[in-house]
Each structure stands twice: as structure tokens, then as C-alpha cells.
Amino acid sequence: MHSLMYFKLAAINIKKNAKMYVPYIITSVITIMMFYIMIFLAFNPGLDTMKGNDSLRVVLSLGIYVIGIFAVIFLFYTNSFLLKRRKKEIGLYNILGMEKKHIAKMMTIENIYSYLINMILGLFFGILFSKLMLLLLLKILKAGTGFVFNISFQGLYITFIFFTVISILILLNNIRQIHLSKPIELLKGGNIGEKEPKTKWFIAVVGIMTMGTGYFMAITVDNALSALNYFFIAVILVIIGTYCLFTSGSIALLKILRKNKKYYYKTNHFTSVSGMIYRMKQNAVGLANICILSTMVLVMLSSTVCLYIGQDNVLNNRFPTEIEIKTIFSNKEDSESVSNTVKKAIRDGGYKIDTYNEFRYKTYTLEYDKEKKTFTSSENISINIDKMYLIYFFPIESYNMQTGSDVFLNNEEVLIYSPDNIDIKDEFLIKDMSFNVKSIVENPGFTIQSSGSYMKLIYIFVSNEDIISSVHKQFGDYFGDYLNFSHVIGFNVMGNEEKQTELVSIIRETLRGSEKYKNLTFQIYSKAEEKFDFYALYGGLFFLGIFLGALFIMATVLIIYYKQISEGYEDKHRFYIMQQVGMSKAEVRKSIRSQVLTVFFLPLITSIIHIAFAFKMITKMLEVLNLTNVSLFVICTLATLIIFAIFYTVVYSLTARTYYRIVE
Amino acid sequence: MILDVKNLKKIYTTRFGGHQVQALTNVTFSVEEGEFIAIMGESGSGKTTLLNILAALDKPTSGEVFLDGKALIGISEKEISSFRRDNLGFVFQDFNLLDNFSVKDNILLPLVLSGHTYDKMSTALSPVLSKLGIEDIIEKYPYEISGGQKQRVAIARAIITNPKLLLADEPTGALDSKATDSLLKLFRKINQDGQTVLMVTHSIKAASHASRVLFLRDGTVFHQIYRGETTNEVLYQKISDTLTILATGGGFNA
Numbered sequence: 001m002h003s004l005m006y007f008k009l010a011a012i013n014i015k016k017n018a019k020m021y022v023p024y025i026i027t028s029v030i031t032i033m034m035f036y037i038m039i040f041l042a043f044n045p046g047l048d049t050m051k052g053n054d055s056l057r058v059v060l061s062l063g064i065y066v067i068g069i070f071a072v073i074f075l076f077y078t079n080s081f082l083l084k085r086r087k088k089e090i091g092l093y094n095i096l097g098m099e100k101k102h103i104a105k106m107m108t109i110e111n112i113y114s115y116l117i118n119m120i121l122g123l124f125f126g127i128l129f130s131k132l133m134l135l136l137l138l139k140i141l142k143a144g145t146g147f148v149f150n151i152s153f154q155g156l157y158i159t160f161i162f163f164t165v166i167s168i169l170i171l172l173n174n175i176r177q178i179h180l181s182k183p184i185e186l187l188k189g190g191n192i193g194e195k196e197p198k199t200k201w202f203i204a205v206v207g208i209m210t211m212g213t214g215y216f217m218a219i220t221v222d223n224a225l226s227a228l229n230y231f232f233i234a235v236i237l238v239i240i241g242t243y244c245l246f247t248s249g250s251i252a253l254l255k256i257l258r259k260n261k262k263y264y265y266k267t268n269h270f271t272s273v274s275g276m277i278y279r280m281k282q283n284a285v286g287l288a289n290i291c292i293l294s295t296m297v298l299v300m301l302s303s304t305v306c307l308y309i310g311q312d313n314v315l316n317n318r319f320p321t322e323i324e325i326k327t328i329f330s331n332k333e334d335s336e337s338v339s340n341t342v343k344k345a346i347r348d349g350g351y352k353i354d355t356y357n358e359f360r361y362k363t364y365t366l367e368y369d370k371e372k373k374t375f376t377s378s379e380n381i382s383i384n385i386d387k388m389y390l391i392y393f394f395p396i397e398s399y400n401m402q403t404g405s406d407v408f409l410n411n412e413e414v415l416i417y418s419p420d421n422i423d424i425k426d427e428f429l430i431k432d433m434s435f436n437v438k439s440i441v442e443n444p445g446f447t448i449q450s451s452g453s454y455m456k457l458i459y460i461f462v463s464n465e466d467i468i469s470s471v472h473k474q475f476g477d478y479f480g481d482y483l484n485f486s487h488v489i490g491f492n493v494m495g496n497e498e499k500q501t502e503l504v505s506i507i508r509e510t511l512r513g514s515e516k517y518k519n520l521t522f523q524i525y526s527k528a529e530e531k532f533d534f535y536a537l538y539g540g541l542f543f544l545g546i547f548l549g550a551l552f553i554m555a556t557v558l559i560i561y562y563k564q565i566s567e568g569y570e571d572k573h574r575f576y577i578m579q580q581v582g583m584s585k586a587e588v589r590k591s592i593r594s595q596v597l598t599v600f601f602l603p604l605i606t607s608i609i610h611i612a613f614a615f616k617m618i619t620k621m622l623e624v625l626n627l628t629n630v631s632l633f634v635i636c637t638l639a640t641l642i643i644f645a646i647f648y649t650v651v652y653s654l655t656a657r658t659y660y661r662i663v664e
Numbered sequence: 665m666i667l668d669v670k671n672l673k674k675i676y677t678t679r680f681g682g683h684q685v686q687a688l689t690n691v692t693f694s695v696e697e698g699e700f701i702a703i704m705g706e707s708g709s710g711k712t713t714l715l716n717i718l719a720a721l722d723k724p725t726s727g728e729v730f731l732d733g734k735a736l737i738g739i740s741e742k743e744i745s746s747f748r749r750d751n752l753g754f755v756f757q758d759f760n761l762l763d764n765f766s767v768k769d770n771i772l773l774p775l776v777l778s779g780h781t782y783d784k785m786s787t788a789l790s791p792v793l794s795k796l797g798i799e800d801i802i803e804k805y806p807y808e809i810s811g812g813q814k815q816r817v818a819i820a821r822a823i824i825t826n827p828k829l830l831l832a833d834e835p836t837g838a839l840d841s842k843a844t845d846s847l848l849k850l851f852r853k854i855n856q857d858g859q860t861v862l863m864v865t866h867s868i869k870a871a872s873h874a875s876r877v878l879f880l881r882d883g884t885v886f887h888q889i890y891r892g893e894t895t896n897e898v899l900y901q902k903i904s905d906t907l908t909i910l911a912t913g914g915g916f917n918a
Contacts, residue, residue, distance in 0.1 A: 196764070196805055265772065265782040278764035360854070577760045580721075580751030582774050584742070 010109035013089075018564065019658075020085055024078050025117055027558050031071045032122025032163055033129060034551055038063045039155035040130045041137060050143060051529065052536025059540035066548055072166055074555055077289075078380075079170050081562050083177060085569075088177060104175045111174065115167045123159065127151055133547075140308070141303075141539040143532070197281040199255050200248040207244025214238035218617040223386055227620035234617065238610060239292055246288040250280040260323075271578070271591045272598075279599050282570065286563050290556055291603035294648070295610045297552045298640055302611075303618055304545030306636035307627055311538040314626040319527045320447035321490035322503050323353055325511070326523040330487040332465075334520060335360055338511065342489055344509050352494040355448040359398035360485045362468050364391045365455065366430070374429040377478050380392075388455040389422075392448060393468045396461045402445030412436050415461040417444040422456055431474045449487065497528040504529070507539075538625075557651050560600065564655040567596065568662030575663050596659065600652050608641060666828055666860050667695035667718070670729035674713050674883075688724065691885035695829070701862045702854040702871035704903070705880035706910070710741050711864045712833070714750040714880070718862065719752060719831055753822030753830040755835035759814040761806040761821075768802040771820045778825070792820045795857070796850065808890050812843030819850065823859060830854070832863040836870050844911050848873045868907065872900040881910055 047053045205459035214237030221227045254277045258264045367378035367387050414435045472483045493500045504526035578588045674688040688710045716722035729736040775785045793799045796816045838842040871877050879887040
């Protein structure tokens with residue numbers, strides 16, 4: 001055969017299969033585009049000068065990997081779909097006298113065509129939209145225009161190599177499939193798999209068990225640490241469960257329904273039960289894919305949106321005051337001296353400050369036994385995590401100073417404060433020392449930066465620092481033989497953020513530069529500086545959430561579209577027969593409609609159930625990221641769900657039109 | 665008289681109205697209860713159009729069809745499906761069984777659609793199965809059985825409702841000669857049990873099992889042959905002769 005002929009045939013094939021090819025090409029182009037943009041952003045040299053670039057770069061690089069892995073899976077999936085639908089055509093070529101090597105040659109040229117289109121358009125749109133994405137990212141990060149806009153040749157290079165390799169693998173896979181198949185099988189292509197599916201009880205049971213375990217883990221989790229530990233296990237279990245139940249569980253259930261003769265032989269149930277058995281067999285994996293993708297989109301969008309909206313809230317939790325000077329291992333003299341130095345720096349610079357607070361404290365992590373009302377040192381923190389308390393000991397003078405009150409405590413008396421639900425009421429022991437709770441206060445007058453609540457937090461105010469020493473001594477050298485206090489000074493600076501930054505650098509120089517303090521360890525923060533780290537991390541996550549969300553939604557749309565088309569071709573014949581046998585057009589349409597609706601909304605409903613079960617776990621994990629506003633997360637999740645459901649319905653009804661056009 | 669067809673005329677207009685094709689010019693015939701009619705004719709003679717009109721799947725341009733005294737043309741779109749289900753049975757060349765139903769469920773389909781109880785369905789099922797000799801395969805699926813068996817199942821589905829008229833469109837078209845023979849015998853048996861059958865066919869052999877053969881040409885009933893007391897072989901010869909005349913364009917002076 002003349003070799004020009006192959007090029008012609010390949011071009012004709014693409015044109016003739018436009019209904020299948022165009023969505024494939026659009027998906028590939030978008031995937032390539034997004035991959036390039038992600039690399040462009042992650043390696044943008046402008047990032048180096050930005051505050052908080054480390055966290056942002058980590059987040060964006062994560063995005064590159066996710067898109068990369070996704071691209072491999074997804075392109076293989078869509079390609080296999082494409083190949084399956086074309087088996088008949090390939091079989092026909094084979095029977096008409098083309099040898100397999102000729103077909104392989106034709107396929108190769110077809111793939112090269114689509115590869116070229118994908119690559120050229122993908123990189124073109126990548127370069128085109130990278131600027132737009134850059135601006136969007138900057139807006140989200142609330143950062144100035146520090147980024148450099150250019151064409152990332154590194155990005156082009158990596159994208160080019162990566163997608164060329166994927167295309168070659170796909171091509172090899174196609175050629176392998178053609179070589180393995182027999183012409184008769186190819187001709188029948190679409191009709192193979194009409195066999196009634198077997199009930200795989202084992203897999204169905206595995207599905208129920210894995211899904212049940214995953215759900216159980218998610219709802220019984222009650223602290224952030226175990227949420228982090230179990231999240232991925234639970235996710236994997238639920239994914240396995242979803243696949244098992246979609247593939248086997250659905251069929252098992254339908255067959256049970258079919259066994260019930262009184263139920264099954266009813267006009268409505270008859271066609272829908274048997275139709276669903278058939279559909280679930282064809283579509284289970286695709287539907288499970290849609291379900292998992294939707295769940296991923298929903299979780300990602302709702303949590304990143306929530307983090308982003310709540311970031312100022314989080315920032316305030318993390319930094320109760322604008323400037324904070326913390327001295328670790330500070331004795332009383334050091335503390336006084338540091339305090340005076342800081343006050344002098346404020347005075348000398350003529351800064352006006354407010355909400356000044358200063359306190360010394362000692363922290364312990366202890367296990368609390370509810371029955372014995374006793375705190376003891378814990379043997380195994382991670383096992384007893386829900387009994388663990390993070391205790392801050394303060395001398396009462398800190399409380400008096402902050403609240404302007406005048407509380408006197410004798411040696412056994414304490415004041416306590418906790419933001420958490422605690423089991424302590426009137427009295428308790430710390431190892432062998434007993435204490436009486438004089439009162440539980442609502443507001444201690446200050447907040448210590450809370451670094452994620454793995455444990456319950458409690459402030460204990462005691463009469464004086466000697467009491468704390470006695471507590472310390474009881475534990476021997478368990479907490480080190482020398483008692484170290486931490487000393488914190490926090491305050492807000494009146495005026496704009498520049499004043500804050502100015503003052504904090506003066507204090508930093510004075511303290512760190514002084515010979516007197518060379519043995520002390522300082523942690524000096526200003527909110528104005530730290531917030532960029534927050535914005536970089538949370539904004540980066542938000543951006544990634546939107547970006548990947550868009551990608552996954554596209555994947556969902558494409559899978560739905562392909563499903564609708566293949567359903568359409570398969571239903572066409574059944575539709576016709578039903579009418580011949582005496583169902584009216586309206587009845588047939590109603591029956592098919594209800595089945596198609598069930599099939600397409602099953603994944604959405606399942607993913608909503610997944611989200612409902614995962615909700616508590618995700619809330620706990622957000623606590624680690626300092627987000628404790630549960631009602632905000634509820635709102636974000638509901639909003640995302642509603643928007644997604646609307647979007648899903650729109651996509652469904654648009655693709656359903658293609659379906660009905662094929663069927664009728 | 666179970667079926668009365670009067671002056672049927674069907675004109676197809678192409679989509680843009682430019683071209684008109686006359687599929688049926690003027691067809692008039694009637695069928696008595698218990699008859700086995702074969703309708704023959706070349707491609708384009710109007711066989712399929714006639715069958716579609718009789719099956720109420722298509723409407724004629726003019727003319728009337730009465731099934732057991734009821735006018736088919738006037739039935740509303742709403743009632744037409746249930747009318748078809750209750751009064752007509754269909755057998756097709758390519759069987760038209762549904763792959764996702766077992767043989768049993770395929771046969772029961774029309775009863776289920778009519779909303780019968782399961783007990784009633786079971787009672788109706790067994791005599792039909794034994795008549796067609798397919799008791800052993802009822803749990804199987806269409807892709808597991810042979811063409812001849814498929815057609816038997818299709819017949820079972822068509823007669824389980826006790827239709828007034830059984831319409832068959834080239835029922836032997838997709839079968840080998842052995843399966844064809846046994847299927848035709850089956851049609852005769854069903855007919856002898858009292859079922860009125862109207863079969864459209866190309867096959868002389870199939871037509872030679874009928875009690876009367878109608879020939880269509882150019883949209884009209886051109887000729888008909890009664891079996892009378894003759895054997896299949898004699899009828900076969902007669903049909904063959906008629907077809908030769910039809911093909912060579914001669915006329916009859918019957």
C-alpha cells in the first residue's frame with residue numbers, strides 16, 4: 001500500500017471519530033497546559049524573593065506530581081475507551097485485507113497526529129494562560145508583583161519529555177492490543193461482554209468490610225494526631241470499598257432483588273432491575289472513578305476554601321499579639337532584664353503599644369487518670385493521646401497582672417483555665433501533690449500561641465514559682481533535672497505594619513546582638529512578617545485546590561461524556577426492541593431515563609455520603625493547620641457540595657442530549 | 665374475519681418534500697380466523713410497509729385496517745402500545761431478544777408489561793414452553809443458545825399473550841435449512857392449534873407451508889394462491905412459477 005495512503009486514512013479516521021477524538025484531544029491539551037503552568041509557577045525565579053516561598057514551593061511542587069500521576073492514569077483510561085469503541089472499525093480494516101502491521105502503521109500515524117495537536121496546542125495554551133494563572137496566584141497570595149513573567153524553558157522541556165513518553169507508552173499499548181486481538185473479536189468489539197455478570201460475593205463482602213472500617217475510623221477519630229495517622233488508611237479503605245461495592249455489591253444487591261419474584265415481575269421493576277444489572281456491569285469501574293474523583297474534588301475544594309477564608313482567623317489564633325518575644329530557658333533575672341531591654345527599645349523608638357502582656361510559664365505533657373483524678377507522666381503518648389494534657393503552669397501574678405485582679409492563692413490552691421472540655425472539677429493530684437481548684441476562670445487575660453491541639457490544653461495558675469519547682473522535682477529527671485521557665489512578652493504596635501517590622505528588627509538586633517544574652521535562646525515573631533508564610537501556605541493550598549479541582553472536574557466531565565456515548569450505542573438496540581415488544585415510546589423513555597439517572601447520580605450521592613463520614617476527620621485535621629472554626633468548614637463544605645451538584649447536573653443534562661440523539 | 669385491509673395507500677415523502685415514493689398503491693385483502701397467510705414479493709414491493717402498518721408501527725396515507733372489527737387507524741398514541749401488546753404477536757428475522765434477560769424473562773416480558781401477577785404468568789408460561797419444546801433452556805441467556813432456539817423463544821414471547829394475529833417478518837431469514845424446517849413445522853403446528861398467522865417472506869419454502877400466499881408487486885396485491893388440498897411440494901411449485909412470472913413481468917388472467 002502506498003505510504004501516503006496511511007496519512008490520508010489516519011486523517012480520515014480522526015475526522016470520522018471526531019465525537020470520540022475531540023474530547024480526548026481537549027483533555028490532553030488541558031492536562032499538558034496545566035502541567036506546564038504548574039512547573040512554570042513552581043520554578044518561577046520571582047518566587048525566591050517572596051516571603052514564605054518555601055511553603056509555596058512545596059505546595060506547588062506537590063501539584064506537579066499530582067498532575068503528573070493523574071495525567072498518566074487518565075490519558076491511559078480515555079485512550080482505552082477510544083480504542084474499545086473503535087474495535088469494530090479496526091476489525092473491518094483487518095477483514096478488508098489490511099494486515100495487522102498495516103493497521104499498526106495507520107494507528108501510529110493517527111497517534112502521531114493527535115500527539116502533535118495535543119503537544120502544540122497544550123504548550124501554546126500553557127504559555128498563553130501562565131500569565132493569567134500567575135496573576136491569579138498573586139491575587140490569592142495577597143502578594144505584590146514580585147513574580148517574573150517569562151516562558152519557562154525548563155517547564156517546556158519537562159512537559160515535552162513527560163508527555164512524549166506517555167504518548168509513546170499509549171501507542172505501544174494500542175499496538176499490543178491490536179496484535180493480541182483476533183479480527184472476529186474486533187468485529188464484535190462492542191458486543192462482547194453481554195454475558196450476565198457473576199455475583200462475586202467475596203468481593204462484595206470485602207467491599208462492605210473495607211468501607212465499613214474506613215467509615216468507622218473516620219467517625220470514631222477524636223483527636224488531630226490520630227486523624228492524621230488514620231486519614232490515609234481510611235481513604236484507601238474507602239476507595240477499595242467503593243470499587244468493590246460498585247462492581248460487585250451493586251450486582252449482588254440487584255440479583256437479590258431479582259430473586260424476589262413478587263418484586264421483580266412488576267412492570268417498573270422488571271426492566272429497571274435487569275437493565276441496571278447490565279449497566280452496572282458495563283459501568284461500575286467508570287462510576288467508581290467518577291465517585292472517587294468527585295469526592296476528591298469536594299474534599300479538596302471545601303477544605304482549601306475554608307483554610308483560605310479562615311486564614312486571618314488562624315493567624316490570630318497562632319499569633320495572639322502582633323509582636324512576641326519568647327525566651328526559652330529563662331531564669332527570673334534574665335526575664336526581668338529582657339523585659340527592661342524590650343521596654344527601653346519601645347520607649348527609645350517612640351513607639352506606642354497596647355495589649356502588653358508578659359508571663360513566665362512551664363509546660364508539661366501529662367496523662368490524666370479520670371478515676372484517680374491524677375496527672376502522671378505517660379509511658380506511651382501516642383496510645384493514650386486522648387488522655388494527654390498539655391499543661392501550662394503560671395505563677396498567679398501573671399494572671400493578676402493581665403486581668404488587673406488581685407487573687408491570692410495559698411499553696412494548695414489553683415486557678416484553672418481551659419479552652420477544651422476537661423474532666424477536672426474540684427480537686428486533682430499531680431503525681432503525689434494534691435491541689436484544690438479555687439475557681440475555673442473563663443478568660444485568663446492572654447493567649448499563648450496554640451500550636452495545634454493534639455492534646456487538651458490547660459492553664460494552671462499556682463501561688464508562686466516554688467510550687468512549680470516542687471511539681472518538677474517529683475518527676476525526678478523525667479523532665480530534666482533542671483527547671484526551665486519560658487518567658488513571653490507580647491504586645492501590639494499602634495500604627496501601620498511598617499512600624500511593627502521596624503520595631504521587631506530593632507528588638508531582634510538588641511537582644512541577639514547583646515553579649516549579655518548570648519546564652520539565651522530567643523524566638524521573636526511579628527505578625528506582619530509571619531503572615532506572608534501563612535498566605536503563602538494557605539493561598540498556595542487554595543490555588544492548588546482550585547487548580548486540581550478544575551482538572552478533576554474536567555476528568556469527571558469527560559468520563560460522564562464517554563459513558564453517555566457508550567451507553568447510548570448500547571441502548572439503541574434495546575430501545576428499539578422494547579418498542580417492538582409493546583412498550584410505548586414514552587414508557588421506554590421513562591424507563592431508560594430513570595436508569596440513566598440512577599447510574600449517573602449514584603456516584604454523586606455516594607461521594608456526598610463519603611464526605612459526610614469524612615467530615616469529622618477532616619475537621620480534626622484542619623485543627624493541625626490551626627483552623628478550629630467548625631461552622632466555617634460546615635458552610636464551606638455545603639457551599640462546595642451545592643455548587644458541585646449543580647455543576648454535575650448541568651454536565652449530566654448536556655451530555656444526556658448526546659445520549660438521546662444517539663438512541664433516537 | 666379477523667383482519668380486514670381496505671384500499672391501503674402509503675406515500676413516503678422525502679425529508680425536504682421534493683420526492684415522493686409510493687410504497688403501497690392499493691392493497692385490499694382479508695384474513696379469516698385460523699388462516700396461515702404468507703405474503704411474498706420482491707424487495708421494494710411494499711411488504712415491510714404493509715407489515716409496519718398492520719403492526720400499528722406506521723400509519724397509512726389512506727385506507728383502513730380492521731383487526732377483529734376494531735379500526736387500527738383510529739387508536740390513540742396512548743393506547744396503541746397496550747393494544748399491540750394484547751392483540752398482536754411479533755416474530756422478527758433477527759429475533760430481537762433482549763440480552764440482559766434470561767429466556768424465561770424474555771418470554772414473560774409482554775405479560776410483565778401488561779401488569780399481570782407472577783402466578784398468572786407462571787400458568788401461562790408452561791403450555792407455551794412445551795408447545796415450543798424449550799423447557800430446558802429457560803434459565804439460559806440469549807447469547808448461550810442457537811439461532812433456531814432463539815427464534816422459538818421469540819415465538820413463545822409472541823404467542824404467550826394469545827394474540828389475535830401473529831405477525832412474522834422473515835422468521836427463517838437468519839436460520840440454516842435444518843432449523844428453518846423445524847421452525848416452519850412449528851408455525852404450522854401453532855396455526856393448527858388455532859393461531860392466525862401472517863408471515864412476510866422471501867423464501868418459497870417458508871411460503872409453501874402457508875394456507876394462502878399473497879403476492880405483492882408495485883404496492884398492490886398482484887395475485888394469490890390457495891393451498892386447498894395440495895401438498896407442500898405442489899404449493900412450492902406453484903409459488904415458484906408465480907414468482908417467475910412476476911420476475912419476468914408477465915400478467916395473470918386468473
